[in-house]
Amino acid sequence: MSFVWTIAEHHAGRLREVALEVLGRGRPLADALGTRLAAVVIGHGITEQDTGRLIAHGADEVYVVDDPRLADFRCESYSGVLAHLIRTWSPEIVLAAATTSGRTLMPHLAIRVHAGLTADCTELAIEPDTGNLLQTRPAIGGNIMATIKTPRHRPQMATVRPHASRPPQPDPDRSGRVIAVPMDTQLEACLDDRTQVLGYRTDAADFANLEDADVVVTGGRGLKRKENFALLEELASRLGGEIGATREAVDRGWIGYPHQVGLSGKTISPRVYIGAGASGSIQHLAGIKTSERIVSINLDPDAPLHRVADVAVVGDLFEVVPALIAELDRRRGAARSGD
Ligand SMILES: Cc1cc2nc3c(=O)[nH]c(=O)nc-3n(C[C@H](O)[C@H](O)[C@H](O)COP(=O)(O)OP(=O)(O)OC[C@H]3O[C@@H](n4cnc5c(N)ncnc54)[C@H](O)[C@@H]3O)c2cc1C
Structure with missing residues (x-):
């Protein structure tokens, strides 16, 4: 049997x-x-x-x-x-x-x-x-x-x-x-009676629920500085998404490990994954392959992330991301005014 x-x-x-x-x-x-x-x-x-x-x-x-x-x-x-x-x-x-x-x-x-x-x-x-x-x-x-x-x-x-x-x-x-x-x-006899659970607390300081997110906006080394994650946060907040990061970004101390996506981070399957300034290393791709739609924003036309992307934008993230944010705001404004 x-x-x-x-x-x-x-x-x-x-x-x-x-x-x-x-x-x-x-x-x-x-x-x-x-x-x-x-x-x-x-x-x-x-x-x-x-x-x-x-x-x-x-x-x-x-x-x-x-x-x-x-x-x-x-x-x-x-x-x-x-x-x-x-x-x-x-x-x-x-x-x-x-x-x-x-x-x-x-x-x-x-x-x-x-x-x-x-x-x-x-x-x-x-x-x-x-x-x-x-x-x-x-x-x-x-x-x-x-x-x-x-x-x-x-x-x-x-x-x-x-x-x-x-x-x-x-x-x-x-x-x-x-x-x-x-x-x-x-x-x-199999039960352990030495431990008593008093309750659970979420680490709210750097909690990133990437696994359940519909949209994940991920930043890589192309962001150049920790402060520039604020740009991705602006985009993510408009899309109701969470912030992901490559290991390079995490190792540089730009963002906490709970945000890391990939082989040694989280495996995610959002409806939309947006990677900005992330090359798409094999280890990073291991964490995003069940995403429904992949959008890549990268200066390098040969970036591996472009190859697996449904939408590949060859361009500077510092121009593309603000343009995306402006377009989302314009559409939201138009929807509100009934245009
Ligand atoms: C055992 C092991 C486990 C690993 N686990 C993971 C993991 O879990 N997750 C992970 O991510 N990595 C992991 N890595 C690391 C991985 O190999 C890569 O080093 C890492 O993914 C690269 O991060 P990156 O894309 O941010 O950086 P890079 O590869 O340096 O890419 C930066 C990209 O930004 C682009 N760029 C630069 N400026 C701009 C701009 N202004 N606008 C647009 N694009 C720009 C560049 O063209 C480049 O493609 C692991 C490695 C090992 C050995």
Whole structure:
């Protein structure tokens, strides 16, 4: 009996969208192996609507572990519970999103079940002859793609970058089985009672919710000075967008790391990405490839970002961005006056 499992994140009483994305990664693997796809959801207040959504997005089975003591993510408790479930049901493959909690949980879990772990995979596939999971991820600074397999240990464990793929289309007619895992004494023993969560606070000083933004305006070294990010902020505020940055801009101290987009920063999938004075290095492109529309503003006609852009503006950002802002203001003014 082989299974593909996905960890479905549930936080603050809500199923996180990323759970659906991970199911989208698991579905082709389960199909290739001719096996079932399961979602495992741990938390408190998990509803029928949550399990229904997981099934509509591809789960054949949903394992639910619901307990007030699991309401908040605690690495020791979650990994203890998951290790117990893995020993009971022996899945072949376990996938999770490489979110902050996924990145914390999966190495801890891998140690507990004596398995390997490939972090931050961009591609997953099944090797036809062996049925092994092929786990592909950038290596050596993103210059090569390495494919890793784990032939001797089970389960095969991997994390996938959130927002690197879109969730599958839901099918409300799909049916699946919900397995409510009882909190018996064995599972009780897995809970960590040493930690008490008092609450959560957002770091409002430099919080950048790039992952959920519809528009991301990104600045690179071409901005020349920290103060010039103000120009991009003007544009972003008119578009209801967030500010992103290349690593060059972050390393120069022009803006905080929460704004970094790319291989060692965030992966984003906005409706519109605007890159100004960003060359479009391979590491930066790794973070923006699921953007719906890419706009590039760069002096250099051969900039790699121009090549992947839907709209490539060859020009000086200090002329193009103010012109864009003026045009947006003109249109807004015209709309207000009913022209
Ligand atoms: C392991 C590793 C991980 C990395 N991770 C990341 C990552 O997560 N994110 C990331 O971004 N990078 C990452 N990098 C760095 C990456 O290799 C590049 O160095 C970086 O992306 C380049 O940033 P940039 O585009 O701002 O600078 P540059 O490559 O120097 O480009 C600046 C661009 O601005 C243009 N320009 C200059 N003046 C103007 C103007 N007035 N108007 C318009 N255009 C102008 C230039 O033509 C040029 O194309 C990583 C590197 C490594 C080795």
